[in-house]
Amino acid sequence: MKILVAVKRVIDYNVKVRAKADGSGVETANVKMSMNPFDEIAVEEAVRLQEAGKAREIVAVSLGVAACQDTIRTALAMGADRGILVETDAELQPLAVAKLLKAIVEKEKPDLVILGKQAIDDDANQTGQMLAALLGWPQGTFASKVEVGDSAATVTREVDGGLETVALKLPALVSTDLRLNEPRFVKLPNIMKAKKKPLDVLKPADLGVDVTPRLATLKVQEPPKRQAGIKVDTVASLVDKLHKEAHVI
């Protein structure tokens, strides 16, 4: 089978993100960028399926500025076979991303799409579900285990009360949760090899998709900072404060 993975370039998860003083966005100048951690898990899962002999080809897709090529190269170094970048400087919101991915899915005809359950920048948690809906596909979101058969996939999902298992007819979409796997570290020889793997670049117009944002961001600001309180010396003093001062126990 063929697997398509979608990968997003985001501010690295270790960076403390700050709002710009004028409220127009967040500081991105000189900030480290990485692949969205949930998408790394998606790539890892696809590569493991390929290593297990279940997948023939893995195509990694990213959408956004030219530098998203780096994110695709990371996926290629992890084991994806080729890349597609839909290049644009325009702001891409989840619905537009889902439409672009749908157009690529229609060209590539994968049996399985795997992507992260959410991107750690906009925290929207929408793209996978929207893509599945636009394709009329079933979805296994927040996956912690994926088993792929010939015509169906069984996906164990992390839900509020524990775990839930669903069976999905292929083609299907899977969005990854944290416990699905632990992504591999990329080795230097693989980074070198990844540079030679094919990477096509398209524009949204080539796919006939209107990417105009539907949400206008009027302002971004940091929430009020929580102040550090006091240190107590003993457990007895902690209980006393929680009881007499904070009145919470």
Add this chain to the structure above:
Amino acid sequence: MSILVIAEHDNAVLKAATLNAVTAAAQLGDDIHVLVAGHGCAAVAQATAQVAGVKKVLVADASHYANQLAENVAALVVGLAGGYSHILAPATAAGKNMLPRVAAFLDVAQISDIIKVESADTFVRPIYAGNVLATVRSSDPVKVITVRGTAFPGAAATGGSASVETVAPAADAGVSSFVGQQLTKSDRPELTAARIIISGGRGMGNGENFKLLEDVADKLGAAVGASRAAVDAGFVPNDYQVGQTGKVVAPELYIAVGISGAIQHLAGMKDSKVIAAINKDEEAPIFQVADYGLVADLFVAVPELSKELDKLKAAG
């Protein structure tokens, strides 16, 4: 225009997160309808009709709604969407799974995880793990929204008298099926509804040691939570996780034990009213948000905490 809220339930009980979503809906308008899609869910429909502020309950009862499969519930919601200016669901695992499908079918953006209603088209939502709040305005004809429960108080579960109307089920999409579930059994309160939460991190060392926290939790009527590190290490099940991508909580008291305080964890609990932290590392970032910090070995401090709570109880 009317507002549609999607009820969260398990065919037997209406989940509290629905009440938070009803409160958000009430800030948008007063003609609030709630959809109960399920199977054998008449009791839920009756309970929903009692919720203050709800005008009409729509019930779709069919076997293919029994387990809230997103493919089937979304198709139903899309069929009902005409005539609604806003469609809301709680930002729970079920709501997050299903509602973006509705938005995509309607060709509109979804506004995820709102924490404030500014106006009928403008909302505030956290981004970057809550380090930044974005105010966004939707230009779409229908606003499709998930609601962060901790940001809106729950509507009263009683006092309402909505009409209950049966709606025809949509067809079973037939592409997905429910296989089974493993739900964590607990007599303690649910994390998202608990007044007090005690959470453990990597410092707990293993799953067995969470018994120390459970002992304290039972004395306080608290829920037990965990950081991602503790869940990844297999100490406790995934549904314990508090954080950016786990559960978001805002209890009266949050006690963080052996949790360093990564920004991803803080994202899930920093709106708690009072935060207490026990950690042996005095440099741990958790102390920067804690109202009360205790630098101590948790394996000494937590049993002592249990004893102090006994004393407090004895003193009445």
